[in-house]
Amino acid sequence: MTSSPKTPTELTAYFAEAVQAQQRGDRATAETRYRTILAAVPGHLDTAHNLAILLGDQQRHGEALALWQNVQAAEPGSIDACIEAALTRIRMGDGAGAGTDLQQAVALQPQDDDTWRRIASGFVLLRHFPDAVDAYTAALNCNPEEPRNYTAFASLCSHLGEYAVARELAESATRLAPDLLWAWIELGNAQMKEGYPEAAAASFGQAIRIAPKDPVGYCNLAITQMEAMDLEAAQTNLDRALELDPEHPLARWNRALVRLTRGQLQAAWPDYEYRRQANIQGVIFRPGTPQWRGEPISGQRILLLCEQGLGDSLQFIRYATRVKALGAWVAVRIQAPLKPLFQEMPCIDLLIDENEPVPETDWHCHLLSLPLAFHTSIADIPAEMPYLRPPQARREAWRELLAPLSRPRVGLVWAGGRRQHMADAVLLDSRRSLKLEQLLPLASVPDISFVSLQKDEAAAQVTDLKGQWSITDYSDKLLDFAETAALVESLDLVISVDTAVAHLAGALNKPVWLLNRWDTDWRWLLQREDSPWYPSLRQFRQTQEEGWDKVVAAVTQALRQWRQEQ
Structure with a gap:
């Protein structure tokens, strides 16, 4: 097929061929077919969605955003386009723009609970929690018989510390759908945070009985055991979860924590890379450059990025000296309160805070991924002291x-x-x-x-x-x-x-x-x-x-x- 689709039958055929190309890994053909469809029908949502996934897999988030903006222009009432544009902006680290897109979706007044839940999840990623509460409430009002509205809302309430409310919502979900896995997971999470570990373990046990082939029950039971510092039992359940799904982010992340606590650093660092997929961390800046994992870097430029708390940055900035010793030009993006102190480090060529423009570099690496790049074990933790000095x-x-x-x-x-x-x-x-x-x-x-x-x-x-x-x-x-x-x-x-x-x-x-x-x-x-x-x-x-x-x-x-x- 070389010409543009002119009839619904031709469009369907184009779309099917594009999907097949995408499934077999032929990205170039898939992209060409998708763009041909959108040139003829700019508001074709299924095509836009698939092409956006294709672009996102290649870290081409700017092009994906432009795609959704074209759909918004062609279909101003498309709530889906607003939501997808927001999620793309979140991947790009544009929290303000994402919030605007989500508010536009709210203004269009969705009529189904699925859409309200998607809007709410976007607000959660942005940490716009009052807006998320409103969106989940709207989902419940749209369909009070849908148990997923209760489980999703319960998850947010647990995150906000409203554990009793979360428990009540999760209990409602178990009554509506006694065999719904996530109803018991959210109930166990709320019970664990309320300080009832035995009840939580029982809820997670019920989740395992309902879905013995799903890793999530084992993973959450392991987290309860981690809270009690029963790391051996936690390791066993995490291993079970990962037998079922070797790439399960929450299981990989928690196995990293267990291994790190037990001093098994080199085994833990690969699992620790799943932290961003496993946690609600809000909008995280991710450059379009490849992540540095220890490749030769002499004569090249790298951006090191802060993450998590101030203590984490203070602990892991020690690795900047080692990166510099490999012959790299080193830029560091850090939390503002640390900038005057880190300016004293001679290994840093450019220091910026989170509100300043980012330089062009060849690589990037978050600070807590540097131990992976250097294959750090207990025996060779960089401990040359002091590595910080005040002005x-x-x-x-x-x-x-x-x-x-x-x-x-x-x-x-x-x-x-x-x-x-x-x-x-x-x-x-x-x-x-x-x-x-x-x-x-x-x-x-x-x-x-x-x-x-x-x-x-x-x-x-x-x-x-x-x-x-x-x-x-x-x-x-x-x-x-x-x-x-x-x-x-x-x-x-x-x-x-x-x-x-x-x-x-x-x-x-x-x-x-x-x-x-x-x-x-x-x-x-x-x-x-x-x-x-x-x-x-x-x-x-x-x-x-x-x-x-x-x-x-x-x-x-x-x-x-x-x-x-x-």
């Missing part, structure tokens, strides 16, 4: 400011950042953080100048203990991490919960004592008092049964001995 002018300013404060000086961080928009992070913070008053036994150690490194609302707790504990508070001056680093440089020891300042102190090679929760983050490994990531770090580990009292008592005793040795 000299700020070091001198803090040295002068702290001069009247007698030594030794001990910095304190007792709470993590409060990410109220992320329910799982709020749960995590409740397990890793303390109240300052719980550290009050440290005040019994004489002749120490305590300095608060705490930020955000928890910093005000210093005032609450005035008269019981003299703590110097400079939190209002810690406007970025270069400032915090300069202050830490002027201290003799940092005592911190698992938060970014612990990573900062370790990267500066400052002695740091980590108050670690019982359900440890993977990077602190198991049953260790040290850390291969930071030679200057010492761990004080909580056990499940004891809370924080024994940890604080051990830290107080160690601090007393440390003071005597100064």
Whole structure:
């Protein structure tokens, strides 16, 4: 076929030939046929959808967006085109444009629950949660007998921390469809987050009975076991899930976490690449360049990208030095609070924050994919210290400011950042953080100048203990991490919960004592008092049964001995 289709029969034949070409991997023929159809019928949605998938598989997201924009122009009332344009923009990292397209879809007032669920899922990816709630509510109003409307809404409510509401929605789904796998999965998820692990395990067990060949039941049961730190049982269920689907993203991601926690780093890094497919991470910037996986790179340009939290960036920026040593020109895209500190790294040729234009490069790599590229094992973690240094002018300013404060000086961080928009992070913070008053036994150690490194609302707790504990508070001056680093440089020891300042102190090679929760983050490994990531770090580990009292008592005793040795 060479001419354009002129009749419905010819169009059907063109479309069938294009689909067949796409299925056999003949992308060029498929693309030519699809574009011929769209030239004749610009609003042909099935063709646009298939061509967009073809382009997306080749990372040609800009062309896919142009495709959907043409459909929107030809069919201004096409809700599907608005949604697909939004999803394409999300893949491109254009959150603002995606939000506009989704709002346009809402304005067109869909009449079916399927479309409302698709709109809601787009808003979830953008973290526009109130809009997502409205869209899921509209889906329920369209069709209150459809159980998928309840399970999808339950998933969002769990993400927002509305666990009781999520449980009620999931229970409604189990009543409407007792054999619906995802009804039991969402019920188990809500029960797990509410703190009922036995009930959650029972729900996941029911999911496995309903669908023994589906990996999702085994995967979620494994997550419940991971929450209880039963890593051996979790590994067994994840292996079962991956026997059923070797590419299951959530199973691969969680197997990575289990392996990393157990110190099996090299086996874990390939699985860790599934993190973006497994998590709701919002809009993530993905350049069109290929991901660097350790190929020869001398004389070429690479963009290293931040991801996840500030602590992750502080920990993994160490790899920039190794990339530079391979002869590459290195650009780094980082969170704004870290930029003044990372500007001091001589291995970085160009440093930008997330709001600045991105340079043209040959490759890209997210920071937490660099261990995969370097095949990092426990034995060869890059641990040349320090790999961060504060600007000299700020070091001198803090040295002068702290001069009247007698030594030794001990910095304190007792709470993590409060990410109220992320329910799982709020749960995590409740397990890793303390109240300052719980550290009050440290005040019994004489002749120490305590300095608060705490930020955000928890910093005000210093005032609450005035008269019981003299703590110097400079939190209002810690406007970025270069400032915090300069202050830490002027201290003799940092005592911190698992938060970014612990990573900062370790990267500066400052002695740091980590108050670690019982359900440890993977990077602190198991049953260790040290850390291969930071030679200057010492761990004080909580056990499940004891809370924080024994940890604080051990830290107080160690601090007393440390003071005597100064």
